[in-house]
Amino acid sequence: MIELLGWVPFLPFLGFLILAIAGERLSRRLIPWIGAGSVGISALLTALIGAQFLKGAMPPYRLALGSWMAVDNLSVPFGFYLDPLSMTMLFVVTGVGFLIHVYSAEFMESDPGYARFFAYMNLFVSAMLVLVLADNLVLLYLGWEGVGLGSYLLIGFWYEDPNNGYAARKAFVMTRAGDTSMAIGLFLLFTQLHTFDIQSVMTQATNLWTPGTVLPVAAAALLLGGAVGKSAQLPLQSWLPDAMAGPTPVSALIHAATMVTAGVYLIARTHALFMLAPSVQFAVAVIGAVTLLMAGCSALAQTDIKRILAYSTISQIGYMFLALGVGAWSAAIFHLLTHAFFKALLFLAAGAVILCFHHEHNIFRMGGLRKSMPLAFLSFMIGSAALSGLPFTSGYYSKHEILLAAFEVSPVLWTAGCLGALITGIYSFRLVFVAFFGPQHAQVEKSPGWRMSAPLLLLCILALAGAMLEIPLASVFSALAADENLHELNTVSAITVAAPFIGVLIAGLFYLTGAFSTQRLESLVWIRQIQRFFFSGWGMDAFYNILLVRPFKTIARLNKNDAVDSIYSATAFLSLMFHRLFSSLQTGQVRWYASSMVLGTIVIIAIGWLS
């Protein structure tokens, strides 16, 4: 079974090719069968491969499909590498991906770009699978750029609105800044270690480099740049909220469950390198902690249902970075897995609400949806519980592990994480209480059909019980497995568990019972200012505007006539002048032609004699 691994990324690619070439000419009944079907078969294959793989002792499996490029001492094969880490990612990408594709079949049904949508989605899934399966850094980079392209195409899917185009471009350019840093990192690794094969790079780096020296620190920092861009972490996080311009299934698949976690995967995949650079690894933890707090605060101030979820995604990836930074590698991947379940669930449920509720995004115009949309309510309750990390949900187990591991390294990081958990409780239940409780403001137009309901139900189950799917990663991260033993219940642990409950309680007091009123808070000027500051995502956009956009525009304006261009104008002018000069010699008269030959001969004889 495992030999069929190559088909897992290839099938969605085939689906992309068919949909891209045949396009809207296909019958609309056939399109979802191809689009979702290709991912479905991939998921089935993954399940079979996984069953076989997990049964055994799980030795890493390599599959070489051929050579991509081979020049001199550089050879890049199309090679896949399957170990528990990539197996986990495969389950997430194909499994959650398949559910989202099924959901999209109904969600996008009335859209004129039905085939285009599935073509992009399949392309994305295929690229993501290449990313997680690649056995060398160049193939990984191909997948990395491929998912970037998919993300760009899907954010700007409704391209008639220029704002969606801007959002897509913003996402593309900002992630590209990170990608460039990553590419330089790859070059550095290759020039130093002469190989792109990930496993060899890791063993060689461990053997050749002493921890904390310049080379591993530089390489790890450059890779971190790529991870930070892709995973929307400080300072490159501001593209993700805007990426919500895309269709909601896209937000669920790309901007919650899979692509944005690629940075986490990258760091986990190259963890040996980060362990050689303790300073960079600590930076990962700090970035994670700061980002999770910043994004959590921003989520508190949002009113758009998707933007709340977007900031919560940034915040949850912050947790994963925190875990990576403190060396809790498996906890990070575990949280990646559970987060994929509950965040996909939340997004899909939000999509159902948006679709059935007049395309409304503002939670304050919803209200009372509890009765009219019971399934969405159930999904949000379970999803938010898991997001906040309430006990007995999947999110609880993963987040708990992270926070305890953070405490081992530094109580400050742990405090930040707990504070973040509290904020998470507030903003997620604020969303639930505002949108689903209280008086109903408008009627629901329709209710979702089975293709939307079934994925929601399945994801509900996964969000609750997904923690049982944890794959033992000890063989991948053998070096640090010992550090990750769960601790006995004590004060630290108790506070960790209690934090989200306090958050839920606060949310309830404000938005459910009305014991505290938000109006009273907002009457204070400084609260309003802070709220505005949080709403704008800590002014990151304004910051980049001042730092980059405005100087660039100024320079562009100053150089409107392009100083460099004058070199080319001069070249053109000179060429024309000489053209006229030589043309004037083409008189068409034989006497001149003959005498020019004689003259020419004399000149070259003279040159011959003189030289």
Place this chain on the structure above:
Amino acid sequence: MNSNQFIALAPILIIAGAAVVTMLIIAIRRNFVLINCVSACGILLSLLAVGLIWQANPVQATSLIRVDGYALFYTALLLLTGLSVIGLCYDYFKARTGENEELFVLLLTALLGAVVLVSSSHFASFFIGLETLSISLFVLISYTINRQNSLEAAIKYLILSGVSSAFLLFGMALIYAQSGVLDFNGIGRYLMNQKDMNALVLSGVILIIAGVGFKLSLAPFHLWTPDVYEGAPSPITAFIATASKGAVFALLLRYFISAYNYSYLPFLTVLSVIAVLSILIGNLLALLQNNVKRLLAYSSIGHMGYVLVAFIAGGRIAPALVVESVTFYLVTYFITTIGAFGIISVLSTPQIEADDLSFYRGLFWRQPWLATIFTLMLISLAGIPLTAGFIGKFYIFASGADARLWGLLLTVIVGSGLGLYYYLRVVVVMSMNVEATAIEPVEPVQKRMSTTILAVLTLLLLWFGLYPGHLIESILLISNSLK
């Protein structure tokens, strides 16, 4: 003369025989199609003979002719060129009134001259071959005598060719006066024993360079090129641009290597000056040209300059690499040039020669296949990858860089940049919309023969561009035959 030599001369003899046979048939019965077939068959027979003796050892047939791998490769190239030109002539002249049969006799004699040139190892065969070629060309150029420029072009070419022949002869005489020999190897032996360059021999070689430079339309002997290209019928222009120039170039290379001329810096200096001038002047003149035939004429001046760079590199690098580079470049140049003039001749009718740029406006919409082929030919001339022209240019750079001719390579880069402008200009014109067309073009009649040839040329162009290995292998077989 023994049988071995006789066999070695078979390709030449067959061509000569074919010319005689065609002439006799014309005397008995004028039939355009028949004559066309007979001459084509003659060339095919000759090609067959080349194929049969391809693997044989080099044969010195009299002191005039040396039949070795180098000669046979170029003979085959010239014969294939002749075959393509005859195919193009078939469609071009079929619809024309007048007695068009002698055209093929002349083509065969011109081919004979060219084949003698590439096998020549002696000043006598050098001169005889050159004159056989040139005299046939005078008539061929003026063949469409009713067209305005045709006769004018022929007379210009006749006079100037006479001037250049005079230089050539004088140069040979000077060399003979000093060395007392006329065969290349003899001159080589003489020069090897000389300590210093004798002023007379120096002038002699430079005069030969001047004479040959005229035939190759190298600056400053290039002024005739556009007029003759424009005036000659398109298939004949293709022949002048390829067979005539290629043969002369092959001869010059053989002379330089056999006669030990590479050891003398003054020759290389003179050639470098000529190369720089040709590249710059040719490409600059083509810039704003609105006549496609003249444009290709100017571009051919530049191309001859490019090959000359690889030629000059012979002063510093092994002759084998020079032969390899020059031969590859010439093969690609042959393919693209025949292709480009083939397009012009397919589009031309007896009434109108399709050489004005306005004629090509919107060609992509009217004749998409022809336009595509023309585009491919042009981008190959420009040296853009995936076409054979790129590999050719790569060879120029490789040999130039090997010989550290940085100045010349810089000129090649400048020339290529200028070249892109005017080649792409034609492509742009071809893709403009049709409404604005000033001339209502005459719908060309079906020209199956020419279009087949064009299709084959296009396939070759892409084949050599994508898989140059096959061609390079066969060139490598001959690259050591010159010593």
